[in-house]
Amino acid sequence: MFGLQNPKTFFNFSSSNIFWLKVIFLLTAIVGLFFALIISPKDYLQQDAVRIMYVHVPSSWISLFIFAVIGFSSFLSLIFKIRVFSVYAKSLAPIGLVFAFISLSTGSLWGYPTWGTFWTWDARLTSMMILFFTYVLYVVLWRWIEDYFLAEKITNIIGILGCINLPIIRYSVDWWNTLHQPSSITISSAPTIHASMLFPLLLMFFSFCILSLLIFLLRYKYEIISFRNKFND
Amino acid sequence: MIEILNINLVWLFVIASYLITFSSLAFLYFRSVKKLSAITYVEVSKEEDIKRFSKTSIQKI
Numbered sequence: 001m002f003g004l005q006n007p008k009t010f011f012n013f014s015s016s017n018i019f020w021l022k023v024i025f026l027l028t029a030i031v032g033l034f035f036a037l038i039i040s041p042k043d044y045l046q047q048d049a050v051r052i053m054y055v056h057v058p059s060s061w062i063s064l065f066i067f068a069v070i071g072f073s074s075f076l077s078l079i080f081k082i083r084v085f086s087v088y089a090k091s092l093a094p095i096g097l098v099f100a101f102i103s104l105s106t107g108s109l110w111g112y113p114t115w116g117t118f119w120t121w122d123a124r125l126t127s128m129m130i131l132f133f134t135y136v137l138y139v140v141l142w143r144w145i146e147d148y149f150l151a152e153k154i155t156n157i158i159g160i161l162g163c164i165n166l167p168i169i170r171y172s173v174d175w176w177n178t179l180h181q182p183s184s185i186t187i188s189s190a191p192t193i194h195a196s197m198l199f200p201l202l203l204m205f206f207s208f209c210i211l212s213l214l215i216f217l218l219r220y221k222y223e224i225i226s227f228r229n230k231f232n233d
Numbered sequence: 234m235i236e237i238l239n240i241n242l243v244w245l246f247v248i249a250s251y252l253i254t255f256s257s258l259a260f261l262y263f264r265s266v267k268k269l270s271a272i273t274y275v276e277v278s279k280e281e282d283i284k285r286f287s288k289t290s291i292q293k294i
Contacts, residue, residue, distance in 0.1 A: 033251075037247075037251075047243060048243050048244055048247055049243050049246060049247065051247045052246065052247055052250045055250055055251060055254040056250065059254065094261060094265075095261065098257050098258065098260075098261045101257060102253060102254050102257055102258075105250075105253050106250040106253060106254060109246045109249055109250045109253075110246070110250065112246060113242070113243050113246055208258075211258060211262070214262070215261055215262055215265050218262075218265040218266060218268075218269050219265050219268075219269075221269055222265065222268050222269045222272060225269075225272050225273070226272055229272070229273065
Protein backbone atom coordinates (compact mmCIF):
# COMPACT_ATOMS: atom_id res chain seq x y z
CA MET A 1 0.00 0.00 0.00
CA PHE A 2 3.11 2.23 -0.45
CA GLY A 3 3.04 3.18 3.24
CA LEU A 4 -0.11 5.26 2.75
CA GLN A 5 -2.05 3.11 5.20
CA ASN A 6 0.13 4.79 7.82
CA PRO A 7 -1.77 7.97 8.85
CA LYS A 8 1.39 10.01 9.35
CA THR A 9 2.76 9.16 5.87
CA PHE A 10 -0.58 9.99 4.30
CA PHE A 11 -0.89 13.11 6.43
CA ASN A 12 2.48 14.43 5.21
CA PHE A 13 1.61 13.47 1.62
CA SER A 14 -1.68 15.38 1.81
CA SER A 15 -0.10 18.49 3.36
CA SER A 16 2.49 18.83 0.60
CA ASN A 17 0.14 18.22 -2.33
CA ILE A 18 -2.97 20.26 -1.56
CA PHE A 19 -1.68 23.43 -3.28
CA TRP A 20 -0.87 21.63 -6.55
CA LEU A 21 -4.19 19.84 -6.55
CA LYS A 22 -5.95 23.23 -6.29
CA VAL A 23 -3.95 24.56 -9.26
CA ILE A 24 -4.63 21.48 -11.41
CA PHE A 25 -8.33 21.51 -10.52
CA LEU A 26 -8.75 25.20 -11.40
CA LEU A 27 -6.95 24.84 -14.73
CA THR A 28 -8.80 21.69 -15.81
CA ALA A 29 -12.17 23.06 -14.62
CA ILE A 30 -11.73 26.31 -16.59
CA VAL A 31 -10.66 24.51 -19.78
CA GLY A 32 -13.32 21.83 -19.23
CA LEU A 33 -16.09 24.42 -18.79
CA PHE A 34 -14.92 26.28 -21.89
CA PHE A 35 -15.11 23.11 -23.97
CA ALA A 36 -18.34 21.86 -22.37
CA LEU A 37 -20.31 25.10 -22.74
CA ILE A 38 -18.81 26.72 -25.83
CA ILE A 39 -16.60 24.51 -28.03
CA SER A 40 -18.40 21.15 -27.96
CA PRO A 41 -21.13 20.75 -30.60
CA LYS A 42 -24.88 20.47 -30.02
CA ASP A 43 -26.43 17.03 -30.20
CA TYR A 44 -28.55 16.56 -33.33
CA LEU A 45 -31.47 15.34 -31.21
CA GLN A 46 -31.02 16.85 -27.75
CA GLN A 47 -29.53 20.16 -28.94
CA ASP A 48 -27.86 22.12 -26.10
CA ALA A 49 -29.38 19.92 -23.38
CA VAL A 50 -26.54 17.47 -24.07
CA ARG A 51 -24.17 19.88 -22.28
CA ILE A 52 -25.65 18.66 -18.97
CA MET A 53 -23.88 15.36 -19.71
CA TYR A 54 -20.49 16.95 -18.91
CA VAL A 55 -21.43 17.35 -15.25
CA HIS A 56 -23.98 14.55 -14.89
CA VAL A 57 -21.91 11.61 -16.17
CA PRO A 58 -18.64 12.36 -14.29
CA SER A 59 -20.64 12.90 -11.07
CA SER A 60 -22.37 9.54 -11.50
CA TRP A 61 -19.06 7.76 -12.20
CA ILE A 62 -17.38 9.32 -9.18
CA SER A 63 -20.28 8.60 -6.80
CA LEU A 64 -20.22 4.93 -7.88
CA PHE A 65 -16.44 4.68 -7.68
CA ILE A 66 -16.33 6.28 -4.23
CA PHE A 67 -18.90 3.84 -2.90
CA ALA A 68 -16.87 0.94 -4.31
CA VAL A 69 -13.83 2.29 -2.41
CA ILE A 70 -15.96 2.70 0.74
CA GLY A 71 -17.11 -0.91 0.41
CA PHE A 72 -13.55 -2.18 -0.08
CA SER A 73 -12.23 -0.07 2.82
CA SER A 74 -15.11 -1.21 5.05
CA PHE A 75 -14.31 -4.82 4.22
CA LEU A 76 -10.61 -4.35 5.10
CA SER A 77 -11.52 -2.49 8.27
CA LEU A 78 -14.05 -5.08 9.41
CA ILE A 79 -12.14 -8.23 8.47
CA PHE A 80 -8.48 -7.28 8.89
CA LYS A 81 -9.05 -4.87 11.77
CA ILE A 82 -7.14 -1.97 10.22
CA ARG A 83 -8.73 1.16 11.59
CA VAL A 84 -7.31 3.59 9.03
CA PHE A 85 -9.50 2.09 6.28
CA SER A 86 -12.66 3.10 8.11
CA VAL A 87 -11.19 6.61 8.38
CA TYR A 88 -10.70 6.58 4.59
CA ALA A 89 -14.31 5.50 4.13
CA LYS A 90 -15.63 8.10 6.59
CA SER A 91 -13.67 10.85 4.81
CA LEU A 92 -14.91 9.77 1.37
CA ALA A 93 -18.62 9.38 2.22
CA PRO A 94 -19.64 13.10 2.16
CA ILE A 95 -17.89 13.50 -1.22
CA GLY A 96 -19.75 10.54 -2.68
CA LEU A 97 -22.98 11.86 -1.19
CA VAL A 98 -22.57 15.25 -2.89
CA PHE A 99 -21.73 13.62 -6.25
CA ALA A 100 -24.75 11.31 -5.96
CA PHE A 101 -26.90 14.39 -5.25
CA ILE A 102 -25.41 16.17 -8.30
CA SER A 103 -26.01 13.09 -10.44
CA LEU A 104 -29.67 12.86 -9.43
CA SER A 105 -30.44 16.59 -9.68
CA THR A 106 -28.64 17.20 -12.99
CA GLY A 107 -30.12 13.97 -14.37
CA SER A 108 -33.53 15.26 -13.44
CA LEU A 109 -32.82 18.59 -15.17
CA TRP A 110 -31.55 16.71 -18.23
CA GLY A 111 -34.59 14.44 -18.21
CA TYR A 112 -37.14 17.21 -18.63
CA PRO A 113 -36.02 18.56 -22.03
CA THR A 114 -35.16 15.07 -23.37
CA TRP A 115 -37.82 12.75 -21.85
CA GLY A 116 -40.46 15.35 -20.95
CA THR A 117 -40.34 14.50 -17.24
CA PHE A 118 -38.12 15.34 -14.28
CA TRP A 119 -38.45 11.91 -12.72
CA THR A 120 -39.61 8.41 -13.53
CA TRP A 121 -39.33 5.20 -11.50
CA ASP A 122 -36.89 3.80 -14.02
CA ALA A 123 -34.45 1.05 -12.87
CA ARG A 124 -31.35 3.25 -13.31
CA LEU A 125 -32.87 6.28 -11.58
CA THR A 126 -34.33 4.23 -8.73
CA SER A 127 -31.10 2.31 -8.08
CA MET A 128 -29.18 5.60 -8.14
CA MET A 129 -31.61 7.05 -5.61
CA ILE A 130 -31.02 3.98 -3.39
CA LEU A 131 -27.28 4.71 -3.59
CA PHE A 132 -27.96 8.33 -2.57
CA PHE A 133 -29.96 7.19 0.49
CA THR A 134 -27.28 4.63 1.37
CA TYR A 135 -24.79 7.50 1.43
CA VAL A 136 -27.20 9.54 3.58
CA LEU A 137 -27.59 6.64 6.01
CA TYR A 138 -23.82 6.13 6.15
CA VAL A 139 -23.09 9.80 6.88
CA VAL A 140 -25.97 10.22 9.33
CA LEU A 141 -25.00 7.12 11.35
CA TRP A 142 -21.47 8.42 11.84
CA ARG A 143 -23.03 11.62 13.22
CA TRP A 144 -25.75 10.03 15.34
CA ILE A 145 -23.91 7.16 17.04
CA GLU A 146 -21.74 8.58 19.78
CA ASP A 147 -19.73 5.41 20.43
CA TYR A 148 -16.96 5.61 17.82
CA PHE A 149 -16.32 1.87 17.64
CA LEU A 150 -20.00 0.96 17.34
CA ALA A 151 -20.47 3.58 14.58
CA GLU A 152 -17.42 2.17 12.82
CA LYS A 153 -18.76 -1.38 12.91
CA ILE A 154 -22.28 -0.46 11.73
CA THR A 155 -21.07 1.82 8.92
CA ASN A 156 -18.60 -0.86 7.81
CA ILE A 157 -21.52 -3.28 7.42
CA ILE A 158 -23.54 -0.64 5.51
CA GLY A 159 -20.51 0.03 3.29
CA ILE A 160 -20.22 -3.66 2.40
CA LEU A 161 -23.96 -4.25 1.95
CA GLY A 162 -24.35 -1.06 -0.10
CA CYS A 163 -21.96 -2.48 -2.70
CA ILE A 164 -24.67 -4.95 -3.77
CA ASN A 165 -26.40 -1.97 -5.39
CA LEU A 166 -23.38 -1.02 -7.54
CA PRO A 167 -23.68 -3.76 -10.21
CA ILE A 168 -27.45 -3.17 -10.21
CA ILE A 169 -26.86 0.51 -11.08
CA ARG A 170 -24.24 -0.40 -13.69
CA TYR A 171 -26.27 -3.10 -15.47
CA SER A 172 -29.80 -1.75 -14.84
CA VAL A 173 -29.93 -0.35 -18.38
CA ASP A 174 -29.07 -3.80 -19.79
CA TRP A 175 -31.21 -5.94 -17.47
CA TRP A 176 -34.41 -3.90 -17.73
CA ASN A 177 -36.13 -1.78 -20.37
CA THR A 178 -35.32 1.69 -19.12
CA LEU A 179 -35.95 5.23 -20.25
CA HIS A 180 -32.32 5.94 -19.37
CA GLN A 181 -29.99 5.35 -22.30
CA PRO A 182 -27.36 2.53 -22.21
CA SER A 183 -23.73 3.40 -21.38
CA SER A 184 -21.90 5.23 -24.18
CA ILE A 185 -18.49 4.58 -22.63
CA THR A 186 -17.43 1.17 -21.31
CA ILE A 187 -14.07 -0.30 -20.42
CA SER A 188 -14.51 -3.30 -22.76
CA SER A 189 -15.57 -1.49 -25.96
CA ALA A 190 -14.85 1.68 -27.91
CA PRO A 191 -16.88 4.77 -26.90
CA THR A 192 -19.96 5.48 -29.02
CA ILE A 193 -19.76 9.26 -28.67
CA HIS A 194 -17.78 11.56 -30.93
CA ALA A 195 -14.32 12.73 -29.86
CA SER A 196 -15.53 16.36 -29.78
CA MET A 197 -17.85 15.36 -26.92
CA LEU A 198 -15.62 12.71 -25.37
CA PHE A 199 -12.74 15.14 -24.73
CA PRO A 200 -14.71 17.64 -22.56
CA LEU A 201 -16.41 14.74 -20.80
CA LEU A 202 -13.09 13.16 -19.82
CA LEU A 203 -11.62 16.55 -18.95
CA MET A 204 -14.51 17.33 -16.60
CA PHE A 205 -14.20 13.84 -15.13
CA PHE A 206 -10.48 14.38 -14.51
CA SER A 207 -11.20 17.79 -12.98
CA PHE A 208 -13.84 16.34 -10.61
CA CYS A 209 -11.46 13.50 -9.68
CA ILE A 210 -8.80 16.05 -8.70
CA LEU A 211 -11.33 18.02 -6.64
CA SER A 212 -12.53 14.81 -4.98
CA LEU A 213 -8.94 13.94 -4.07
CA LEU A 214 -8.38 17.45 -2.73
CA ILE A 215 -11.52 17.38 -0.55
CA PHE A 216 -10.71 13.84 0.55
CA LEU A 217 -7.25 14.91 1.76
CA LEU A 218 -8.77 17.83 3.70
CA ARG A 219 -11.40 15.61 5.30
CA TYR A 220 -8.89 12.85 5.98
CA LYS A 221 -6.62 15.30 7.80
CA TYR A 222 -9.62 16.47 9.82
CA GLU A 223 -10.63 12.91 10.72
CA ILE A 224 -7.08 11.95 11.73
CA ILE A 225 -6.71 15.03 13.95
CA SER A 226 -10.15 14.62 15.54
CA PHE A 227 -9.47 10.92 16.17
CA ARG A 228 -6.14 11.74 17.81
CA ASN A 229 -7.73 14.48 19.92
CA LYS A 230 -10.67 12.29 20.92
CA PHE A 231 -8.49 9.47 22.21
CA ASN A 232 -5.69 11.65 23.58
CA ASP A 233 -7.59 12.46 26.77
CA MET B 234 -41.07 32.88 -30.69
CA ILE B 235 -41.75 29.37 -29.33
CA GLU B 236 -38.41 28.23 -30.77
CA ILE B 237 -36.59 31.06 -28.98
CA LEU B 238 -38.37 30.21 -25.72
CA ASN B 239 -37.49 26.53 -26.13
CA ILE B 240 -33.82 27.34 -26.65
CA ASN B 241 -33.83 29.59 -23.60
CA LEU B 242 -35.58 26.94 -21.53
CA VAL B 243 -32.96 24.35 -22.49
CA TRP B 244 -30.16 26.78 -21.63
CA LEU B 245 -31.92 27.50 -18.32
CA PHE B 246 -31.71 23.79 -17.48
CA VAL B 247 -28.06 23.66 -18.59
CA ILE B 248 -27.11 26.67 -16.46
CA ALA B 249 -29.12 25.36 -13.48
CA SER B 250 -27.24 22.03 -13.73
CA TYR B 251 -23.84 23.72 -13.73
CA LEU B 252 -24.87 26.01 -10.87
CA ILE B 253 -26.09 23.07 -8.76
CA THR B 254 -22.89 21.15 -9.50
CA PHE B 255 -20.39 23.88 -8.74
CA SER B 256 -22.28 25.35 -5.76
CA SER B 257 -22.58 21.88 -4.17
CA LEU B 258 -18.88 21.19 -4.71
CA ALA B 259 -17.90 24.65 -3.44
CA PHE B 260 -20.07 24.12 -0.35
CA LEU B 261 -18.39 20.77 0.34
CA TYR B 262 -14.90 22.19 -0.24
CA PHE B 263 -15.34 25.26 1.96
CA ARG B 264 -17.07 23.23 4.68
CA SER B 265 -14.11 20.83 4.69
CA VAL B 266 -11.64 23.73 4.86
CA LYS B 267 -13.63 25.34 7.70
CA LYS B 268 -13.79 22.08 9.68
CA LEU B 269 -10.06 21.52 9.26
CA SER B 270 -9.10 25.06 10.22
CA ALA B 271 -11.28 24.90 13.34
CA ILE B 272 -9.53 21.86 14.80
CA THR B 273 -6.26 21.92 16.74
CA TYR B 274 -3.45 19.74 15.48
CA VAL B 275 -1.32 17.87 18.00
CA GLU B 276 1.94 16.43 16.68
CA VAL B 277 2.40 12.74 17.52
CA SER B 278 5.04 10.19 16.65
CA LYS B 279 4.74 7.53 13.94
CA GLU B 280 4.67 4.78 16.58
CA GLU B 281 1.84 6.51 18.44
CA ASP B 282 -0.17 6.71 15.24
CA ILE B 283 0.32 3.07 14.37
CA LYS B 284 -0.80 2.18 17.88
CA ARG B 285 -3.92 4.34 17.64
CA PHE B 286 -5.02 3.25 14.21
CA SER B 287 -4.61 -0.46 14.77
CA LYS B 288 -7.91 -2.01 15.79
CA THR B 289 -6.18 -4.74 17.70
CA SER B 290 -4.90 -2.15 20.15
CA ILE B 291 -8.25 -0.65 21.08
CA GLN B 292 -7.59 -1.33 24.74
CA LYS B 293 -4.34 0.65 24.60
CA ILE B 294 -6.15 3.68 23.23
